[in-house]
Amino acid sequence: MIRVKDTSYQYAGGTRMVFPDFHIPKGKHGVxxxxxxxxxxxxxxLIGGLLRGHEGRIEVNGVDLASLTExxxxxxxxxxxxxxxxKNHLIASLTVEQNLLAAPFFAELPQQEEQVDALLAELGxxxxxxxxxxxxSHGQAQRVAIARxxxxxxxxxxxxxxxxxxxxxxCDKVIRLLMEATTSHGATLVVATHDQRLKSVLPVAVQLEAxx
Amino acid sequence: xxxxILAWSYLKSRPLTTVLNVVLLALGTGVITLLILFGNQLExxxxxxxxxxxxxxxxxxxxxxxxxxxxxxxxxxxxxINLKEAERIARHPLVxxxxxxxxxxxxxxxxxxxTRRDYxxxxxAELAEGKWWEQHLEVAIGATVARQLGLKLGDEFxxxxxxxEDGHDHEAHHYKVxxxxxxxxxxxxxxxxxNVQSIWLAHDLEVGPAGNAAPSNLVPGHLAGDSSRxxxxxxxxxxxxxxxxxxxxxxxxxxSMQAAAPAYETARLFSILGVGADxxxxxxxxxxxxxxxxIFLVLYNSMKERRYDLAIxxxxxxxxxxxxxxVVLEGTFLTALGTxxxxxxxxxxxxxxxxxxxxxxxxxxxxxxxxxxxxxxxxGSLVLGVICSLVPALQAYKxxxxxxxxxx
Numbered sequence: 001m002i003r004v005k006d007t008s009y010q011y012a013g014g015t016r017m018v019f020p021d022f023h024i025p026k027g028k029h030g031v032x033x034x035x036x037x038x039x040x041x042x043x044x045x046l047i048g049g050l051l052r053g054h055e056g057r058i059e060v061n062g063v064d065l066a067s068l069t070e071x072x073x074x075x076x077x078x079x080x081x082x083x084x085x086x087k088n089h090l091i092a093s094l095t096v097e098q099n100l101l102a103a104p105f106f107a108e109l110p111q112q113e114e115q116v117d118a119l120l121a122e123l124g125x126x127x128x129x130x131x132x133x134x135x136x137s138h139g140q141a142q143r144v145a146i147a148r149x150x151x152x153x154x155x156x157x158x159x160x161x162x163x164x165x166x167x168x169x170x171c172d173k174v175i176r177l178l179m180e181a182t183t184s185h186g187a188t189l190v191v192a193t194h195d196q197r198l199k200s201v202l203p204v205a206v207q208l209e210a211x212x
Numbered sequence: 213x214x215x216x217i218l219a220w221s222y223l224k225s226r227p228l229t230t231v232l233n234v235v236l237l238a239l240g241t242g243v244i245t246l247l248i249l250f251g252n253q254l255e256x257x258x259x260x261x262x263x264x265x266x267x268x269x270x271x272x273x274x275x276x277x278x279x280x281x282x283x284x285x286x287x288x289x290x291x292x293i294n295l296k297e298a299e300r301i302a303r304h305p306l307v308x309x310x311x312x313x314x315x316x317x318x319x320x321x322x323x324x325x326x327t328r329r330d331y332x333x334x335x336x337a338e339l340a341e342g343k344w345w346e347q348h349l350e351v352a353i354g355a356t357v358a359r360q361l362g363l364k365l366g367d368e369f370x371x372x373x374x375x376x377e378d379g380h381d382h383e384a385h386h387y388k389v390x391x392x393x394x395x396x397x398x399x400x401x402x403x404x405x406x407n408v409q410s411i412w413l414a415h416d417l418e419v420g421p422a423g424n425a426a427p428s429n430l431v432p433g434h435l436a437g438d439s440s441r442x443x444x445x446x447x448x449x450x451x452x453x454x455x456x457x458x459x460x461x462x463x464x465x466x467x468s469m470q471a472a473a474p475a476y477e478t479a480r481l482f483s484i485l486g487v488g489a490d491x492x493x494x495x496x497x498x499x500x501x502x503x504x505x506x507i508f509l510v511l512y513n514s515m516k517e518r519r520y521d522l523a524i525x526x527x528x529x530x531x532x533x534x535x536x537x538x539v540v541l542e543g544t545f546l547t548a549l550g551t552x553x554x555x556x557x558x559x560x561x562x563x564x565x566x567x568x569x570x571x572x573x574x575x576x577x578x579x580x581x582x583x584x585x586x587x588x589x590x591x592g593s594l595v596l597g598v599i600c601s602l603v604p605a606l607q608a609y610k611x612x613x614x615x616x617x618x619x620x
Contacts, residue, residue: 051614078529093225101213107529
C-alpha cells in the first residue's frame with residue numbers, strides 16, 4: 001500500500017528531514033511514531049500528497065507520487081486519500097450533510113445521498129444530517145470528520161494526531177472506532193502521532209527519530 | 213453540494229456583514245437607478261411635449277418662463293400679445309404654421325387652453341369619446357382631467373381665473389364637455405381644450421362673426437387685424453432651416469414680443485438641473501466605491517479565518533482554480549444581491565412617488581419602466597464584484613495546505 005524509500009525533505013533554508021525506509025501493506029493499519037520535530041506530520045503530508053518536492057521515492061498503491069502533475073495530484077488525493085486531523089476542521093458554514101458531500105464534490109465523484117445515510121447510521125449520527133457544525137459535540141464532530149474521510153471509498157485513511165488530546169478511555173474508543181470504520185470500508189489506516197498508547201494497538205509501527 | 217451552495221453558505225454565515233454590504237451597495241445603485249428613471253422619463257416627456265414646436269412667441273419676459281408656460285403648462289404666462297401683431301408674425305414667409313394659445317383660466321387646477329384644433333394634431337391626439345369643439349364654450353378634455361375630476365360628456369362647469377383651485381370664478385359662462393381625448397402621455401392629458409373665443413367670452417369680451425371683413429389667420433371666425441383682442445402666445449413651426457437664424461432675431465428686434473426656442477431653453481434647463489444630478493450621481497458613485505471596498509475587506513479578512521477550510525477543501529481534491537472561483541462567486545453574489553436590491557429600490561421609490569404625489573402622476577412618470585442604462589448598472593456592479601474579490605481569491609488560490617494544516 002505505502003512504500004517509502006531513501007526519502008528526505010528539505011525545508012527552504014531550514015531543517016532537512018530524513019525518513020527511514022518502510023512498507024505498510026494493504027489492510028495493515030500503521031502508525032508513524034515520533035516526538036514533535038521528528039517530521040511525522042511532514043511525512044504524513046508527503047504520503048498524502050499535501051506537500052510536494054521530496055527526494056527519494058514514495059509509492060502509494062504502486063503510483064510514484066513525484067510523477068504526478070499538480071492537477072493530477074489534486075485528483076489522486078481526492079480519490080485515494082481520506083484525511084482526519086486533530087482539530088476536525090469541518091466547514092462551519094455548511095451542514096453535516098453538506099460537509100460530507102463536499103468530499104465527493106471536490107474529488108469530482110458522484111454525490112450519493114445513500115452513502116450519507118449509510119455513514120451517518122454507521123457512526124451513530126442519525127438525526128444530525130441537517131445539523132450545523134456548531135451544534136455538534138466534539139465527539140460527534142470527530143465522527144463527522146471520519147465519515148467525511150470514508151465517503152469517497154478511499155483506499156487510505158491518513159490521521160494526524162487523532163487521539164493526543166484525549167484521555168485513555170476516549171483515546172481507546174476513538175482509535176477502535178477509526179480501525180473498525182476503516183476496516184469495514186476496506187481501507188488502510190495510517191496514523192501519525194507522538195501518542196505511545198497507539199504503538200501496541202496498530203499492527204505496523206514506524207519509529208521516526210527526532211531531527212536536530 | 214456545489215460552489216454556489218458553498219459561496220452562499222459563507223454569505224449566510226455572517227448575516228450582519230452581508231446585509232450591511234448589500235444595503236450599502238443597494239443605496240448607491242438605488243440612487244443611480246432613480247436618476248436614470250427620472251432623467252430619462254423627464255427627457256422623454258419634454259421631448260414629446262416640445263415635438264413640432266420650433267419657436268414660441270409671447271410677451272417679453274423670461275424666455276424659460278414662456279416655454280414652461282406655453283409648451284409644458286407649468287408656469288404662468290409672461291403676459292399677453294396683441295392679436296394684430298401676432299397675425300403679422302403668422303403671415304411671415306418663414307412661418308409654416310402658427311397656433312395661437314389663450315391661457316390664464318383653469319378649472320379645479322387644470323388649465324383651459326384657448327387654441328385651434330391643430331394644437332391637438334401636433335401631438336397626434338385622438339378622441340376617446342365625443343367630438344372636438346365646434347361652438348364657443350365647448351371643450352375637449354384630456355384623459356387625466358376626465359379621470360381625476362370625473363367629468364363626462366355633457367357636463368358643464370365654470371372656469372376660474374388663474375391656475376389655483378380657488379381663483380375667482382367666471383360664473384356668467386358655462387363650459388360644456390363635448391369630447392374626451394385618449395391618453396397620450398403628453399401634456400394634453402392634463403389640459404382642457406377649447407377655442408380662443410371661449411376664453412374671451414369668459415372674460416366678458418365680445419366675440420362677433422367676422423362679417424364681411426377678412427377673417428383672422430389665427431382665430432378662425434374672428435375678423436382680422438383686431439388690435440383690441442389678445443392671445444398669450446403663438447406656437448410656431450419653421451418653414452425652412454433659414455428660419456432658425458432669421459425668425460427669432462426678427463421677432464426679438466423688430467416687435468414688442470419675444471421669441472424663445474424650446475430646444476434651447478430645455479437644454480438650458482437640463483444643464484441647470486444637471487448640476488444637482490451630477491452631485492447626486494457623484495454621491496452614489498462614492499457609495500458604490502465604498503461598498504466595493506467594504507466587500508473587498510470582508511472577503512480579505514475572511515480568507516484568514518477560512519484558511520483551514522481552504523486547506524481542507526484542497527485536501528479533498530479541490531484544485532486551486534476551484535477555490536479561486538468560489539471566492540469570486542461569493543463577491544459576485546454579494547454585489548449582484550446589492551445591485552438587484554438597488555434597482556428594485558429605485559423602481560419602488562419612483563412607483564411610490566408616482567402613486568402618492570399628484571404632480572408626478574400628472575407628469576406621467578412611471579416606476580415600471582426598464583432602461584438599457586440599468587443593464588449597465590447591473591453589469592458594472594458585477595464587474596466591481598469580480599474586481600473586489602480578485603485579491604482574496606488569489607489568497608485562496610495560493611493556500612499552502614501543508615503550512616496551514618501542520619500549524620506552522
